[in-house]
Amino acid sequence: MTALTSRPGPASGDVPGGAPDDASAALLADLGRVTDADATRRRRAEYSTDASNYRVVPQVVTFPRHTDEVLATLEVARRHGAPITARGAGTSVAGNAVGTGVVIDFSRHLNAIGEIDPEERTAFVQPGVVMSSLQAAAAPHGLWFGPDPSTKNRATLGGMIGNNACGPHALAYGRTSDNVRSLDVVDGTGRRFTASSGRGALEAVPGLDRLVSGDLALLRTELGRFTRQVSGYSLEHLLPERGSNLARALVGTEGSVVTLLGARVELHPLPTAPVLVVLGYADMPSAADAVVPLGALKPLAIEGMDARLVDVVRAHVGSVPDLPRGAGWLFCEVGGTDEADALANAAALVAASDCLDSMITTDKAKTAALWRIRADGVGLAGRTPAGRQAWPGWEDAAVPPENLGAYLRDFDALLAQYGVDGLPYGHFGDGCIHVRIDLPLERPEQVGDFESFMNDAARLVGSYGGSLSGEHGDGRARGGLLHHMYSPEALNLFERFKGLLDPSDHLNPGIVVRPAPVTANLRRPQAIELGVRGFALPHDGGDLTRAAHRCVGVGKCRADNGGAGGFMCPSYQATGDERNATRGRARVLQELANGSFVQGWDSPEVADSLDLCLSCKACGRDCPAGVDMATYKAEVTYRRYKGRVRPTSHYVLGWLPRWARLTTAVPAVAAIANAALGLAPLRRAVFAVSGIDSRRRMTAFSTQRFSRWFRGRERARATGSHERRRTREVILWADSFSEHLDPAGARAMVELLQEAGYTVRIPSSDACCGLTWISTGQLDGARTRLRRTLDVLGPAAEQGVPIIGVEPSCTAVLRSDLVELLPDDPRAAAVAGAVRTLAELLTDPELGPGEEWSPASHVGTTVVVQPHCHQYSVMGYEADAALLARTGATITQLAGCCGLAGNFGMEKGHYEVSVAVAENALLPALREAPEGAVYLADGYSCRTQADQLAGVRGTTLAQLLVRGETRD
Numbered sequence: 001m002t003a004l005t006s007r008p009g010p011a012s013g014d015v016p017g018g019a020p021d022d023a024s025a026a027l028l029a030d031l032g033r034v035t036d037a038d039a040t041r042r043r044r045a046e047y048s049t050d051a052s053n054y055r056v057v058p059q060v061v062t063f064p065r066h067t068d069e070v071l072a073t074l075e076v077a078r079r080h081g082a083p084i085t086a087r088g089a090g091t092s093v094a095g096n097a098v099g100t101g102v103v104i105d106f107s108r109h110l111n112a113i114g115e116i117d118p119e120e121r122t123a124f125v126q127p128g129v130v131m132s133s134l135q136a137a138a139a140p141h142g143l144w145f146g147p148d149p150s151t152k153n154r155a156t157l158g159g160m161i162g163n164n165a166c167g168p169h170a171l172a173y174g175r176t177s178d179n180v181r182s183l184d185v186v187d188g189t190g191r192r193f194t195a196s197s198g199r200g201a202l203e204a205v206p207g208l209d210r211l212v213s214g215d216l217a218l219l220r221t222e223l224g225r226f227t228r229q230v231s232g233y234s235l236e237h238l239l240p241e242r243g244s245n246l247a248r249a250l251v252g253t254e255g256s257v258v259t260l261l262g263a264r265v266e267l268h269p270l271p272t273a274p275v276l277v278v279l280g281y282a283d284m285p286s287a288a289d290a291v292v293p294l295g296a297l298k299p300l301a302i303e304g305m306d307a308r309l310v311d312v313v314r315a316h317v318g319s320v321p322d323l324p325r326g327a328g329w330l331f332c333e334v335g336g337t338d339e340a341d342a343l344a345n346a347a348a349l350v351a352a353s354d355c356l357d358s359m360i361t362t363d364k365a366k367t368a369a370l371w372r373i374r375a376d377g378v379g380l381a382g383r384t385p386a387g388r389q390a391w392p393g394w395e396d397a398a399v400p401p402e403n404l405g406a407y408l409r410d411f412d413a414l415l416a417q418y419g420v421d422g423l424p425y426g427h428f429g430d431g432c433i434h435v436r437i438d439l440p441l442e443r444p445e446q447v448g449d450f451e452s453f454m455n456d457a458a459r460l461v462g463s464y465g466g467s468l469s470g471e472h473g474d475g476r477a478r479g480g481l482l483h484h485m486y487s488p489e490a491l492n493l494f495e496r497f498k499g500l501l502d503p504s505d506h507l508n509p510g511i512v513v514r515p516a517p518v519t520a521n522l523r524r525p526q527a528i529e530l531g532v533r534g535f536a537l538p539h540d541g542g543d544l545t546r547a548a549h550r551c552v553g554v555g556k557c558r559a560d561n562g563g564a565g566g567f568m569c570p571s572y573q574a575t576g577d578e579r580n581a582t583r584g585r586a587r588v589l590q591e592l593a594n595g596s597f598v599q600g601w602d603s604p605e606v607a608d609s610l611d612l613c614l615s616c617k618a619c620g621r622d623c624p625a626g627v628d629m630a631t632y633k634a635e636v637t638y639r640r641y642k643g644r645v646r647p648t649s650h651y652v653l654g655w656l657p658r659w660a661r662l663t664t665a666v667p668a669v670a671a672i673a674n675a676a677l678g679l680a681p682l683r684r685a686v687f688a689v690s691g692i693d694s695r696r697r698m699t700a701f702s703t704q705r706f707s708r709w710f711r712g713r714e715r716a717r718a719t720g721s722h723e724r725r726r727t728r729e730v731i732l733w734a735d736s737f738s739e740h741l742d743p744a745g746a747r748a749m750v751e752l753l754q755e756a757g758y759t760v761r762i763p764s765s766d767a768c769c770g771l772t773w774i775s776t777g778q779l780d781g782a783r784t785r786l787r788r789t790l791d792v793l794g795p796a797a798e799q800g801v802p803i804i805g806v807e808p809s810c811t812a813v814l815r816s817d818l819v820e821l822l823p824d825d826p827r828a829a830a831v832a833g834a835v836r837t838l839a840e841l842l843t844d845p846e847l848g849p850g851e852e853w854s855p856a857s858h859v860g861t862t863v864v865v866q867p868h869c870h871q872y873s874v875m876g877y878e879a880d881a882a883l884l885a886r887t888g889a890t891i892t893q894l895a896g897c898c899g900l901a902g903n904f905g906m907e908k909g910h911y912e913v914s915v916a917v918a919e920n921a922l923l924p925a926l927r928e929a930p931e932g933a934v935y936l937a938d939g940y941s942c943r944t945q946a947d948q949l950a951g952v953r954g955t956t957l958a959q960l961l962v963r964g965e966t967r968d
Contacts, residue, residue: 024059027080031102034072036063042605045591045598046584047087047103051553053393053441054095054476055523055590057597058085058103065109067126067261074186074259077102083509086255088128088156090578091555092163093392094475095521096254096511104259106158108576113137114262121267122181127158127260130560134265143267146173149471150375153559158260163473164230164252168301168333168374171429175227175471177234177251179266185250185258188502192261197245202238204246207500212238215493222490228398228430228470231478231485232512233257233494254473256508257501271300273339275346276367279355280326284424285412287328289405290353291428294332297349301333302429303374309423312380313373316624321369324357330428331374374425381423381436382552382625387539390422390436391524392552393477394454397461398432398470407464408433414460418453432470441524442546451519458484479515524549527593534638534779535631536823544635545593550625551586557619558583567618567872570897574916575612582619582629585609589632601640610636612913614901615775616869617812630775631820637777646776649691653903654776656699657736657768663701664740670701693911697948699741706734706743710750710762729759730841731796731803735810736768737940745938745956746806749838752962753804756842756849767792769813774821775902783821786828789814794827797834802847804836808868808875808938809902811837816874837871838958839879855961859888863960864929866922866946868939869897880957884936887961892929896921898937900945918949926950936960 024039031037039060048057059082064070077084085099088107097103106128113134114124118141125134131152135144149155149167159165161183166175173179183195193204202209212219216239223229224236230252237248250258277299281287284306294302307327314320323329334349336342339362350358361367384390399407408424415422415437422435439453440446458468458481468478468485482491498505498513510516527549532542540547557569558581566573571580578584588609591598598605610633620628641650652659664670677683677698684694710732730753738746753760767789770782793803793814805811814835822828842848863884867877877893884891899917904910926935926946935954937943943954 023080027076027082027102028060030076030080031060031062031073034076035069036065037061038063040605041598042579042588042608045588045605046578046609047090047105048098048591048597049523049553049587050087050090050092050095050097051392051555052093052095052098052475052477053391053523054098054521055526055594056095056098056100056521058099059101061103061105063105063108067110070104070110070259070261071186071192073102073104075190078190078506084255084259084507086127086158086162086259086508088159088162089130089151089154089555089558090583091151091155091553092159092472092475093395094163094254094469094473094477096162096473096475096508097159099508105578107156111156116141116143116267118143122264123267124262124264125157126262127156127161129157131155131157131160132560138267139270141267142270144270145265146170146179146268147176151555154555157263157265161251161260161263162253162255164234164471166228166427166430166432166471168303168427170227170427170471171295171302172298172300172335173268175230175251177237177248180247180251181264181266183247183250183258183260184262185260187258188504188506195246195250195258197243197247199244201244201246205500208238208246211493211496211500218489218493222486225465226398226400226431228427228432229467230398230470230472231468231474232482232490233497235493235497252473254475254508254511256511256513257498259507271333271335273336273342273362274300275334275336275339275342276361276370277332277334277346277349278324278359278361278370279330279332279350279353280324280357281328281330281355282326284328285405285408287330288408288428290330290355291401291404291431293352294330294349295401295429297345297352299332299334299349299429301331303331303426304428304433305329305331305374305377305425306423308385309377309381309425310373312383312385312423313376316380316626317376320373321366324355324359326356330355331370376624377423377425380624381425381434382550382554384421384423384438386421386438388421388438389546389549390438391441392436393439393450393518394435394437394457395477396426396432396434396470396472397457397466397468398430399461399464399466401429401431403464403466404428404431404433407461407466410460411457414453414456418449420453427470430470431466441522442527444525447519447522447525450522451517454481454518455484461485474512474515476510476516476521477518479510479512480518482512482515523590526596527590528595530593534635535817535820537631538820538823539626544589544632547628547632548586548589548593551583551590551623551627552625553583554624555581555583556622556624557581566622566895567616567869567897568622569619570614570616570899570917570920571612571913573896573920574913579609580612582623582627585613585629585632586627589636601636606636607640612910614869614897614899614904614917616897616901617873618869618897621873631817634774634777634779638779641777646778647691648689649903649907650776650778652690652692653906654772654778656772656903657740660701660736660740661766664703664705667703670703674698674700691908692906693908695911696906699944702740702743704743706739706746707762709743709747713750727759728757728847729761729801731793731801732760732762733767733793733803733805733835734762735771735805735807737810738806739766742940742943745958748956748958748962749804749806752838752958755962756853758849763792765792769810769818771810771813772903774813774817779821782817786818786822787825790822790825790827790831793831793834797827797830801834802836802841803831803834804838804841807940808837808871809941811835812870812874837875837879839883840875843879843882855883855887857888858934858960862890862892862930862933864925864933864935865891865893866898866935866937866939866942866954867893868937868942869901871938883957883961889934892925894921894925898922898939898942898945900941902941905941905945914945915949918945922946923950926952934960
């Protein structure tokens, strides 16, 4: 294990480790007068990388609210000689969304959709418009934007235009460049103009007409040879026979010649009754061999997928839909005038395919599930089947489709030569292959092999007449390899083109033209190991550095779900700030591992980054790269405060089970405490010194512990006459919240289980999971409590007795955190395997009560369901949903965090965000619920939030399902 030490930075200059020099301070001051500018180290760390392998720390990040602020920002940067990098969602895998000077984030505010003209089939968009938002706005007109990359719910149109993005439907609708009508741009000299096409279009740039007329042969022979030739500049669009289209020529220039202010894009009619055809082949190259004849039938999409990628998706998400026989598949979407016509076209496609097996489906749910394999693969391809980190870089090479099978066979041989692996997939219809490769990049001495591989791969794709990039651009990843694809004359042409528009090399310098070597500014080799101290991090070799570098920037944590909400990154959903996305936090932790810019566990940058993380654990499930920020936050907080005095809230809220146990030991004491803290002046005084927000109300202590109620009930039952049909024994584990604060759910669970035929037992003594210790980073204290819990629950688990949790967050601790905090205790795995939720027990084919039991009917009742984040993330909510469906109730299941999240929403400084998170899904649902609706939430925090913010009392699943009345 390597200890974390600060690395001394340069003595001066606005560079990592150094203080801002006078020039940088003057730049920041001038920018601050015209727009929102942030030069804090935390902010610069968040924007120091995109979805690539590269790390370049900017001087300042700006967030213009209006086009005028963009123009003013550009003017200030030109005056100071600061480079400009335009940025959308930051999902570029090529390293062209990072830069040393001023980064302009267009996604935060410049995301308006202007006029949609249904007759002209066009829309005007600002650069920060998320692609899926444009689709939603165009859909009521029966239109959509054809190129739709898998990152469409976070990719911005500005980024798509910058990189010439394509997506699976580019086969039918073309690339982004084929769907742009005009662009509102500013070049490197500050000249603003509208780029369009036709006679006179080239006159917008002085000297451009002469450049084209002087190099017609070069433009016609080296450029535009096949559709996915995206590397370099696509200057073939300037040719007279291609319409002298300057707008299209500027697409894919990666912000290196102009800054985009707005775009008029072309829309297409929505596909009519598309049908999905899945074709199975012996392997990926065999599937690729079939592409050309299938393409002649004009399908809407032909996507390729490899069995290794499908296996990784299956391992991550639990299951995938059945696929036809084979180890390589083509996913083909076929259209038609109606469903019958589409099915006929699908059958013709199968007949022409020479495949091993096939599947045709019109079922929308099944189709969505099949396509989801492809979407999830974007992030999951970051890990090979062996579990090694795979990196972008050689991400989207393309060859003419007729060469695809042969190229893939040679590419497999190249991977074998270097002893590396990857998970290929991609847009086979266009000859474009996506792959991330597990090239060793963790140490500086491994960089040479990376460079060698990249050059060999570039030579290979060049030998097949291909392109280094098929849709993501060259950036820092491939700009230095363009000489393997283009002649010196073509590279010189690119330089001269940039010179006309950006003679001072002000816009994204080093991108496409005069690029740095592909090994310059690599992020991962600069990081040091942070080693095991708290959590085992078993999937990352016990190294927090490796865990943080799981984040490769795909940005699913920033996804716009069309108003449907979602569990991952609730504080990002509430604020729209990169600081609060899983990715932004991971970037700061990566800088912590680098040690030259963000220094030390107690650095303010780390504290600020993690402060608004709700520890909801949703990223552990939803992040395709497997980033678990709740675990990382607990680990970092543990290391920061180990051996030091902690914030008061850590002792008050972090030790809440301890205080609750002491207070409820004597019922009269609990009653007195409730009465005293019900007095507003006293409550505010106590909260002020405890680090709790004064706008919160005090949690009430139970005057009768659950365990006392249970034992009294059992004694009473023993003296009475009750039917003794219960045979299967279960342990009902009441956590600290259910034991000391709100026992009603646990009591209902007892009655429900007994009603269903179980013999219910409770632990012989207190068993705390240490959740509040974990969430406040007190991992030694958590381990102490977990060992005691193993002493209590371990024997039953080893005997195969199911252990039923009451509180979802505590149940999740025993299912996940327990084995990471006590990896060497064999009882931990036994307990984790024995713990069930109520719904998991009742729906289990072997452990369930059988068909003789059924839940209480609630036909005619609307139930608003708030799944607890930890249950969603660790156990899943599928079993609960199945049980609720059996009640006959009308179910509204929310997708999103309640916003309280344990101690988070109670602490000072979090109240506003806590309420804003509740407004994502919970509060609107409660306001819109019909009279008489039931609010169901098994989570104590979820019920508390609804009660305090909306005055709505919640019920638990057990309380809803039990047929008898729950007795106090």
